[in-house]
Amino acid sequence: METQFLFPYRYKRIGWFVLIPFFALSLAYSITGQVYDLPFLTFTFQEEQKSSLYQDDSFLFSLHQENFTNEVLGIGLLIGLILTAFSKEKIEDERIKHLRLESLLWAVYCNSLLILVAIIFIYGGLFMTVMTYSMFTPLIFFILRFNWLLWKEKKQSIQILI
């Protein structure tokens, strides 16, 4: 049985190579705020005046600066997560697929529970932060759970051999 929507095994390693640096950078970025905005990712746009509210601006066009550090980090992190999570194992047999599905279910439950707690206990700006994190947490939970299960099994079967 062929699974259609998984990447080949070799992408798993690429996934880890992308994921680890981007995860570390994203974590640092989200903890420190925008201290680490990379200057070369700042672009300046000419923006047309949107409404008369801004008419104290004497220019016809106002200049608008946007830094793309968070966008780049988000894209890198997501690509790393997807490749790590959804690349085939070396031997992707039916039971591994079963474990994959179970882990995915577990990850979605976990994430929903966290969001539930956040809805009840967290308000305002902080809630938006939690929502931002929850764009990535389902995949993070899945990767942790799935790899933990595989690791646990590997360890067990080595013990049987000994």
Added chain:
Amino acid sequence: MMKNTIRIERAIKNITQAELADLVKVSRQTINAIESNKYIPSAVLALKIAKVFEKKVEDIFSLEEKDWQ
């Protein structure tokens, strides 16, 4: 849960879990999980395993009372 005699059949044929895994193209952990009744193989995998041992599926895998509940 459905039980099986893979461990005995392996002993008769004198092959290891790893060798059987290679023959039916699954991981060794999967064979181990099936032997210890932690995982029920698909029909295809059960047929493949039976083929390796040159037996009928029913001779290797059998239902238990619990499977009917």
